[in-house]
Amino acid sequence: MADVPPPFVPGAFVGAAHHYRTRVYFEDTDLSGIVYHANYLRYMERARSDMLRLAGIDQRAAMEAGDGAWAVTDLAIKYLRPAKLDDDLLVVSTVEAVRGASVVIAQRILRGHHTLSGEMLTDGRVTAAFLSPEGRPRRQPAGWASRFTAIMNGESIPC
Numbered sequence: 001m002a003d004v005p006p007p008f009v010p011g012a013f014v015g016a017a018h019h020y021r022t023r024v025y026f027e028d029t030d031l032s033g034i035v036y037h038a039n040y041l042r043y044m045e046r047a048r049s050d051m052l053r054l055a056g057i058d059q060r061a062a063m064e065a066g067d068g069a070w071a072v073t074d075l076a077i078k079y080l081r082p083a084k085l086d087d088d089l090l091v092v093s094t095v096e097a098v099r100g101a102s103v104v105i106a107q108r109i110l111r112g113h114h115t116l117s118g119e120m121l122t123d124g125r126v127t128a129a130f131l132s133p134e135g136r137p138r139r140q141p142a143g144w145a146s147r148f149t150a151i152m153n154g155e156s157i158p159c
Contacts, residue, residue: 011050016154018054020047020091024083035083040122041075044107047091048126051105055147055157068138070128073102077124087111090118095152101137102129103148 011020020043028039052059052070063069083089090110097104104127112118132138140148150157
């Protein structure tokens with residue numbers, strides 16, 4: 001039997017929420033060991049990308065087919081407490097609203113990836129719109145809205 005590392009599984013659905021694990025590395029921090037404010041947005045983006053991939057929403061195929069791409073059109077974030085070097089983080093994402101060309105996703109970042117009772121560090125809300133290659137809003141590809149609705153309702157995802 002070969003020595004093979006376990007598969008990398010950073011995220012998973014837990015009911016209606018997507019959980020994404022990450023860790024704070026030195027490159028994420030300033031000289032005092034505190035996470036730089038823009039890096040919280042990176043953690044949230046990675047969690048959203050992982051959520052879409054697990055839901056069977058193939059962003060790359062849509063871009064390569066010339067259908068369009070997702071773009072953040074609105075973002076609100078509240079910084080509550082700082083994350084620090086080597087912290088284990090959990091990004092919890094929930095779909096709040098599904099529209100023809102957009103989706104609203106709430107995201108919280110907690111310290112301690114193993115429990116939802118971890119200390120909340122940030123609370124954010126992101127609206128992402130599906131845009132044509134010309135940059136105009138367009139309806140999401142067929143089936144995507146139903147996948148987001150299933151996620152929002154805690155149903156199994158129709159992949």
